[in-house]
Amino acid sequence: MVIVLQQSYNISTGHSSVSDPGALPRAVHTVAAVFLGVILVLGFLGNFLVLMVFSRFPGLVTPVNLLLINISASDMLVCIFGTPLSFAASVRGRWLTGSSGCRWYGFSNTFFVAKPGGG
Secondary structure: OOOOOEEEEEOOOOEEEEEOOOOOOHHHHHHHHHHHHHHHHHHHHHHHHHHHHHHHOHHHOOHHHHHHHHHHHHHHHHHHHOHHHHHHHHHHOOOOOHHHHHHHHHHHHHHOOOOHHHO
16 A cells, blocks of 8 residues: 655745645544543543442442443543543544553553453
């Protein structure tokens, strides 16, 4: 596969840039950033409230509800450790954290996925 890059020069700023013809438009990144921001905030708050209810009312902790607690905790950890990297990349329109951040993103999203029953 051959990728053709076009170099342009901005006369007003004096900067040259290389554009990727397969890059997503800015509007797509903005929409993704809005959705990821909503997921980040609502996901954290919603899961925090679920964990708070279970901690305040210990009688609710049953074997079946332990699955809900596990899913809620792991989802909140993904919201804390994975979603901010995606959100920041969508806001800026490019990946910001390099290869080590990319590895962390993949690790955290894989590690914190809820695995009820150990599977």
